[in-house]
Amino acid sequence: MDSIGLVLFPRFTGLDLVGPHEVLSRTSATCSIVAATRDPVISDRGLVVVPDATFDDAPDFDVLVVPGGPGQTPAMDDDVLIAFIRERASAARFVLGVCTGTLLLARAGILNGREATTHWLALEALEALGARAVRERVVWSDHIVTGAGVSAGIDAALELVARMYGDETSERIQLAIEYDPAPPHDVGHPDKARPALVAALRSKSRFQ
């Protein structure tokens, strides 16, 4: 049975973690949420999640998942976290980076020269870290799959399940979570949104 580890750090973004967790935990794999300690970890929006394991006592992982969020910025200088990601991503059969979690993978040195994606606001930052930033929703580079901003973790995780366990398992999960999306607006990507809306978000971004 496969073991999947999802890395948690303060001010992660809730859906970055829970989208992939919802999908991956519906396979035969065991999912563990792992952080520096077992203390509850608070998301950027106040969601409080309790880890299952710590960096010191985590089991071996077949798959490592790294979510993003505003806490990614200070996490870039967290040597213990980055070393854990480097070690576990290097040992894993598959790696999934979501949103700005991809920047943590790049910081850990495992995306050098590889194609990868991240939140649309962070593509330049990803490129500056040595990856080849691709403006797509889900990007594969060998065994490493990365997703764009926040909600893209759902799509990337369904693709990962298809790769690991076959299309039928992925399809079963997609139907079980009734993932037949119907966003009320067609503005989920900067190419589709009004320039003023894109500019408003860019002006508030930590990536300048």
Place this chain on the structure above:
Amino acid sequence: MDSIGLVLFPRFTGLDLVGPHEVLSRTSATCSIVAATRDPVISDRGLVVVPDATFDDAPDFDVLVVPGGPGQTPAMDDDVLIAFIRERASAARFVLGVCTGTLLLARAGILNGREATTHWLALEALEALGARAVRERVVWSDHIVTGAGVSAGIDAALELVARMYGDETSERIQLAIEYDPAPPHDVGHPDKARPALVAALRSKSRFQ
């Protein structure tokens, strides 16, 4: 500033809760996750969330959100939970039911004769509880909005934000979470999936 309460109970489905939380917490509103006690609550797939408030000490809510999950079945007989939902849903300006959370709203008596939706496997159960089950992804009945299975909470929450705060706020959030979905398969609704896949999920459902 609006106050939004999200109800938590054992064996909730993670994405039912976190999809709407991710969207709603990006407004000016304050979000509280409320449960019977402040003890951590475990989802059906092992996600452990710590509530912010209890049924006894929760603040007034302008919006009540009720997620679903396998724990909905025992929750139907949890008189304290159902009474809390009845009281708070009756007092709220808006109510959002996601997935089988809609059955809890129906059990609390606030969907009598109203159009509503739920997970595709639970539509008959919803009808049996006195609502008029509608096979759509997001259904409005006056101030009550309901979403279909699991992932539909994201769409329903974006619609609720548009209703409460205007399209521009909802569009900003959709772009911020890069919600430009690209599911790998087109099987997210039973009308689109192979009959064998639908039958396989139905045979394992608690709604027979």
